[in-house]
Amino acid sequence: xxxxxxxxxxxxxxxxxxxxxxxxxxxxxxxxxxxxxxxxxxxxxxxxxxxxxxxxxxxxxxxxxxxxxxxxxxxxxxxxxxxxxxxxxxxxxxxxxxxxxxxxxxxxxxxxxxxxxxxxxxxxxxxxxxxxxxxxxxxxxxxxxxxxxxxxxxxxxxxxxxxxxxxxxxxxxxxxxxxxxx
Amino acid sequence: xxxxxxxxxxxxxxxxxxxxxxxxxxxxxxxxxxxxxxxxxxxxxxxxxxxxxxxxxxxxxxxxxxxxxxxxxxxxxxxxxxxxxxxxxxxxxxxxxxxxxxxxxxxxxxxxxxxxxxxxxxxxxxxxxxxxxxxxxxxxxxxxxxxxxxxxxxxxxxxxxxxxxxxxxxxxxxxxxxxxxx
Numbered sequence: 001x002x003x004x005x006x007x008x009x010x011x012x013x014x015x016x017x018x019x020x021x022x023x024x025x026x027x028x029x030x031x032x033x034x035x036x037x038x039x040x041x042x043x044x045x046x047x048x049x050x051x052x053x054x055x056x057x058x059x060x061x062x063x064x065x066x067x068x069x070x071x072x073x074x075x076x077x078x079x080x081x082x083x084x085x086x087x088x089x090x091x092x093x094x095x096x097x098x099x100x101x102x103x104x105x106x107x108x109x110x111x112x113x114x115x116x117x118x119x120x121x122x123x124x125x126x127x128x129x130x131x132x133x134x135x136x137x138x139x140x141x142x143x144x145x146x147x148x149x150x151x152x153x154x155x156x157x158x159x160x161x162x163x164x165x166x167x168x169x170x171x172x173x174x175x176x177x178x179x180x181x182x
Numbered sequence: 183x184x185x186x187x188x189x190x191x192x193x194x195x196x197x198x199x200x201x202x203x204x205x206x207x208x209x210x211x212x213x214x215x216x217x218x219x220x221x222x223x224x225x226x227x228x229x230x231x232x233x234x235x236x237x238x239x240x241x242x243x244x245x246x247x248x249x250x251x252x253x254x255x256x257x258x259x260x261x262x263x264x265x266x267x268x269x270x271x272x273x274x275x276x277x278x279x280x281x282x283x284x285x286x287x288x289x290x291x292x293x294x295x296x297x298x299x300x301x302x303x304x305x306x307x308x309x310x311x312x313x314x315x316x317x318x319x320x321x322x323x324x325x326x327x328x329x330x331x332x333x334x335x336x337x338x339x340x341x342x343x344x345x346x347x348x349x350x351x352x353x354x355x356x357x358x359x360x361x362x363x364x
Contacts, residue, residue, distance in 0.1 A: 041224075042224065043285065044224070044285065066280055066284065068283065079283075081276075081280050081283055083271060083276050083277060084268045084271075085268060086269075087268075089265060089266075094263075094265050097263060101248045101250065101261075102223065
């Protein structure tokens with residue numbers, strides 16, 4: 001089975017973290033603005049079922065993403081479907097209109113500026129993202145793909161890397177949950 | 183307000199109709215295969231609400247179409263949303279998988295071979311389609327766009343044209359309804 005091991009930490013001083021990463025030879029990518037519009041299902045309470053449906057718009061392209069419930073409590077493994085929308089629907093507005101016609105209701109929009117990076121660690125390539133989320137704050141996400149055999153090792157690699165970057169306690173809530181909890 | 187005036191008639195001898203149209207100078211287009219996959223809503227009975235959601239695949243392209251309830255009983259006017267799917271989803275299979283994840287269930291697939299034509303009539307351009315529908319039969323559809331002022335005239339033009347082609351009684355049911363009624 002395929003897992004995504006993911007940890008998220010609040011960052012108090014993003015400039016300091018970027019400096020620290022750069023000094024370690026990590027290239028921190030340019031800021032990319034992402035807008036994620038989340039929708040409520042007409043018959044299921046996605047907050048209860050732990051599902052999510054969103055339209056993500058990045059520059060001149062939009063994607064629709066469905067996330068299934070987390071499959072266990074320790075890792076954030078879940079089914080994920082992502083489809084690009086047609087080029088004629090670059091801002092996702094036509095798809096949003098379709099969702100409305102099908103009875104889906106807009107919940108909230110998570111807007112963030114993301115800078116991506118990679119950290120080589122014990123031969124593994126950790127995917128990192130430094131996210132400044134409107135109304136929520138700045139966070140760093142560390143992520144590694146794993147299978148059954150490598151799951152425990154992946155967890156250790158992520159934890160060690162978070163320690164080395166002197167990150168504080170991890171945050172389990174999604175950006176949408178944090179935004180709605182305000 | 184914008185209307186689509188539409189009439190559909192069963193055709194017993196398609197070859198005879200094509201000959202008749204050709205003799206009147208009408209160019210009947212090449213056969214195009216269309217497959218329409220219809221889906222049931224997770225919480226609404228579309229047969230009751232008179233809505234429809236389908237993925238249409240024509241050659242190397244797919245579209246998703248939502249049809250709202252008919253707005254009155256005499257004409258078949260309804261809200262219609264149609265979006266092309268991304269080129270990476272030419273057969274619509276990714277979108278079908280997304281619909282399944284959202285709780286939509288496949289109902290039936292209407293497969294037909296369509297030949298399109300236009301009939302000039304009293305300065306109007308009637309859109310015609312000769313459809314051979316798998317498991318349902320062969321039908322001809324005649325359609326004209328109209329607004330409030332031209333609605334009655336459009337109905338007359340369609341009716342006169344159907345008379346001239348010696349078409350039998352009109353069929354009000356959709357191909358999906360006829361397929362499901364079998």
